[in-house]
Amino acid sequence: MxxxxxxxxxxxxxxxxxxxxxxxxxxxxxxxxxxxxxxxxxxxxxxxxxxxxxxxxxxxxxxxxxxxxxxxxxxxxxxxxxxxxxxxxxxxxxxxxxxxxxxxxxxxxxxxxxxxxxxxxxxxxxxxxxxxxxxxxxxxxxxxxxxxxxxxxxxxxxxxxxxxxxxxxxxxxxxxxxxxxxxxxxxxxxxxxxxxxxxxxxxxxxxxxxxxxxxxxxxxxxxxxxxxxxxxxxxxxxxxxxxxxxxxxxxxxxxxxxxxxxxxxxxxxxxVFPTRSGRFGTALTWKGRLHLLNARFKADPSPIDPDCPCEACASGVPRGALRAGFQSKELLPPILVSTHNLHFILDLMARMRDSISAGEFEELRARVGKAYPAEPVSVG
Ligand SMILES: [Zn+2]
Incomplete structure (x- = not known):
């Protein structure tokens, strides 16, 4: 082709x-x-x-x-x-x-x-x-x-x-x-x-x-x-x-x-933003960013996003376990959060395509703007 x-x-x-x-x-x-x-x-x-x-x-x-x-x-x-x-x-x-x-x-x-x-x-x-x-x-x-x-x-x-x-x-x-x-x-x-x-x-x-x-x-x-x-x-x-x-x-x-x-x-x-932020413990969700190294996640039993079907979330690994894993420099937490973030971004692209076709793009744009009001600059 x-x-x-x-x-x-x-x-x-x-x-x-x-x-x-x-x-x-x-x-x-x-x-x-x-x-x-x-x-x-x-x-x-x-x-x-x-x-x-x-x-x-x-x-x-x-x-x-x-x-x-x-x-x-x-x-x-x-x-x-x-x-x-x-x-x-x-x-x-x-x-x-x-x-x-x-x-x-x-x-x-x-x-x-x-x-x-x-x-x-x-x-x-x-x-x-x-x-x-x-x-x-x-x-x-x-x-x-x-x-x-x-x-x-x-x-x-x-x-x-x-x-x-x-x-x-x-x-x-x-x-x-x-x-x-x-x-x-x-x-x-x-x-x-x-x-x-x-x-x-x-x-x-x-x-x-x-x-x-x-x-x-x-x-x-x-x-x-x-x-x-x-x-x-x-x-x-x-x-x-x-x-x-x-x-x-x-x-x-x-x-x-x-x-x-x-x-x-x-x-x-x-x-590189989705995988780079995943390696540093930041997860992208529809409610905004989660900094998993934050102390408030120490005993949090929820997966990254309970509504997300990705491998990382579906496996049910708790935020508190990911935080502990990041702190002890385990290999798996960066992989799981990168996978989740890549799913989030690729799912966002699919939702954008669907919403454009359905004439509902502005609703999606407003939702993302609300969850990500002050974006860090995405470089590289
Ligand atoms: Zn996920």
Whole structure:
């Protein structure tokens, strides 16, 4: 099956459902991608993701290229074998990670000099290398290497990031076209930068539209700027994107951020938030967050959420037992809470799809807003 996105409503803005077809299966949108940065989901096996409602995973080409390396992954049969997942996979080019490693001072017009995360020394991570790495790994969707500005509020830095992002995007669009576009079995998504500057977002989006990209991401919005600035970046980008192409908000996965972005017309998300917060003992529920290490849970006999059908809750392990387990650094509590959180987020996506179809999205949006009034920023 070739790559194809079919929005059920070709809305310019506003919540919408759709279906993304890839060579490894379909994804109902809006969708959330659990993250396997280095090829491994944290604390949950791939086989457990599908029953939770996960249909597509995200991995990171930069980290996979560093370890075990492209040739090793090819020798194992490609990225789907490596992840133990025969469904759709999207790889990030590593732009966000490269720039969050503090490489901004070593960026040049042709790429970015970045410290090799495994071997030490420096690696020149270029648009050509990011594209070829992803073409060799074989995910269903590849992302362009873009420039993620380190300080989203600094206009000169953001303008420079947009300029380089556009130049690098053209190089990667040409390579994609030369390889046959989606006929190669791989889609390529562009990334809109521009921070919270309306003219820069417009300039970036408009310039990307003509290059034949298969989807568009809103980038530079999850770098610690807070919910309002994040949504401003979305509001400034979505109106310029074609209604028939999928829209992906990178690195966002906290409940309120997800619902508010879907309200604005975003179709796809990824974030380490559900599993990372699970590892630190924070559970997501329809009544808000539970910090299980809090002393009030010491003798609490309830599972995380008595109404939740997930494996962790259905097994009935009490909150008090999870708290004690976290304190004694047992392996199981982070796994159980991560599983519950991933179920919560994937269930939230399913509820959003159903409520959009039923014309009841605003009720769900209000419910999530009430349970999560002041969202911590979801990063990465
Ligand atoms: Zn649960």
């Amino acid at each position: 070739p790559f194809h996105f079919n929005p059920w409503e070709e809305k310019g803005i506003g919540p919408r459902t759709g279906s993304l077809a890839t060579p490894h299966g379909k994804v109902a949108t809006p969708a959330f991608m659990p993250v396997a940065t280095r090829g491994m989901l944290r604390g949950i096996s791939p086989a457990r993701v599908r029953p939770l409602g996960g249909e597509i995973l995200l991995s990171n080409a930069f980290h996979l290229a560093a370890r075990p390396g492209v040739e090793a992954i090819q020798a194992m049969g490609g990225i789907h074998k490596f992840l133990g997942w025969n469904g759709p996979i999207l790889t990030d080019s590593g732009g966000f990670q490269v720039f969050s490693m503090g490489a901004s001072s070593r960026i040049h017009d042709g790429g970015v000099q970045v410290e090799h995360p495994v071997q030490g020394g420096f690696l020149d991570w270029t648009p050509e290398l990011a594209f070829r790495t992803q073409a060799s790994l074989g995910p269903d969707i590849a992302m362009v290497l873009d420039v993620c500005p380190p300080r989203p509020g600094d206009r000169d830095e953001v303008a420079s990031a947009v300029k380089r992002t556009l130049s690098w995007s053209r190089i990667q669009a040409d390579l994609h076209r030369a390889r046959g576009g989606i006929e190669s079995g791989q889609a390529l998504f562009a990334i809109v930068q521009g921070g919270t500057f309306p003219d820069l977002r417009e300039e970036c989006a408009r310039a990307l539209l003509d290059s034949g990209f298969d989807g568009f991401a809103v980038g530079g919005v999850s770098v610690g700027e807070g919910h309002e600035a994040m949504m401003a970046g979305v509001d400034l980008s979505i109106p310029w994107l074609p209604p028939d192409k999928i829209r992906y908000l990178m690195g966002v996965g906290a409940p309120r951020d997800l619902v508010e972005a879907v309200a604005r017309g975003v179709d796809l998300f990824d974030c």
